[in-house]
Amino acid sequence: MYQQIVVLTGAGISAESGLRTFRDQDGLWEEHHIEDVATPEGYERDAELVERFYNSRWQQLHSGTVVPNAAHLALAKLEAEFTGQLLIITQNIDDLHERAGSRRLLHMHGELSKGRCPRSRQTFILRDPFGASNCCTCCIPAQRLRPHVVWFGEMPLGMDSIHDALDNCDLFIAIGTSGTVYPAAGFVDAANHHGAQTVEVNMMAPDRHCQFQYHLTGKAGELVPKLVDTILAGQVIGSESSL
Numbered sequence: 001m002y003q004q005i006v007v008l009t010g011a012g013i014s015a016e017s018g019l020r021t022f023r024d025q026d027g028l029w030e031e032h033h034i035e036d037v038a039t040p041e042g043y044e045r046d047a048e049l050v051e052r053f054y055n056s057r058w059q060q061l062h063s064g065t066v067v068p069n070a071a072h073l074a075l076a077k078l079e080a081e082f083t084g085q086l087l088i089i090t091q092n093i094d095d096l097h098e099r100a101g102s103r104r105l106l107h108m109h110g111e112l113s114k115g116r117c118p119r120s121r122q123t124f125i126l127r128d129p130f131g132a133s134n135c136c137t138c139c140i141p142a143q144r145l146r147p148h149v150v151w152f153g154e155m156p157l158g159m160d161s162i163h164d165a166l167d168n169c170d171l172f173i174a175i176g177t178s179g180t181v182y183p184a185a186g187f188v189d190a191a192n193h194h195g196a197q198t199v200e201v202n203m204m205a206p207d208r209h210c211q212f213q214y215h216l217t218g219k220a221g222e223l224v225p226k227l228v229d230t231i232l233a234g235q236v237i238g239s240e241s242s243l
């Protein structure tokens with residue numbers, strides 16, 4: 001029976017909701033240069049190009065066609081019914097975990113629904129897409145809000161809480177992430193080091209350097225509900241479980 005679970009999610013968990021991943025075939029990085037849209041230098045060079053990139057994703061998220069899938073819903077059920085502690089750390093900037101009902105959630109790469117004052121770092125909920133009219137109310141003169149996202153070379157959010165959770169968890173699950181972006185890619189090492197069981201759910205089979213003790217190959221929307229039922233039944237993953 002697990003006591004403290006940490007779940008790390010990546011773009012793959014939202015793929016079945018219709019949001020594109022980054023590095024899969026047809027992923028966002030096929031159409032956009034990382035250094036143009038996901039670095040502070042790119043934003044300094046051309047803020048409007050970066051705003052267009054995030055605005056098109058903001059519009060898709062608010063189009064009414066994107067809803068949480070079975071994997072998001074299963075994690076919310078886990079939070080509601082698990083008697084131990086659960087923390088979801090998401091690299092995703094969408095709000096599908098919240099819409100599914102998850103509350104103990106940390107957005108380590110920021111949130112698409114927020115803008116941030118570049119001077120005070122105060123965040124504001126975005127009612128409209130980015131543009132010259134989207135300014136802070138904390139400074140005089142008002143500052144143009146930047147996307148509240150973590151770009152390459154910037155420090156991810158909530159790292160102290162994340163390290164505390166990883167040091168103390170007995171089960172670490174990574175869902176739908178390619179494990180190419182640090183520091184998130186190193187969380188499995190930290191969890192292994194502290195004696196946790198480590199499990200990966202991914203559409204792709206693991207490579208030989210896989211650091212996870214168990215790998216479940218398939219779609220998150222199919223596997224995560226089964227994984228959650230196994231945990232809630234008090235079973236240990238990989239032994240008596242049917243997974």
Ligand code: BJW
Nearest residue numbers: 010011012021022023091152153176177178181182203220
């Ligand atoms: C399914 C599925 C289905 C599909 N079911 N599965 C050299 C060595 C080591 C590190 C570095 C280095 N040089 C630089 C670094 C650090 C750098 C880094 O890691 N670079 C690497 C590329 C090498 N990291 C950083 O800069 C980070 N900050 C940092 O390290 O701070 C410390 C520091 C600061 C200052 C000075 C010094 C140190 C910041 C990283 C920021 C990442 N930002 C982005 C974009 C912003 C948000 C946004 O626009 O949405 O975050 S990049 C992008 O990648 C996004 C994602 O959150 C992130 C991870 O992607 P993810 O989620 O894994 O998606 P994919 O597409 O890669 O994978 C999807 C997976 O799902 C695949 O595996 C599929 O198979 C699977 N899948 N459908 C199950 N249905």
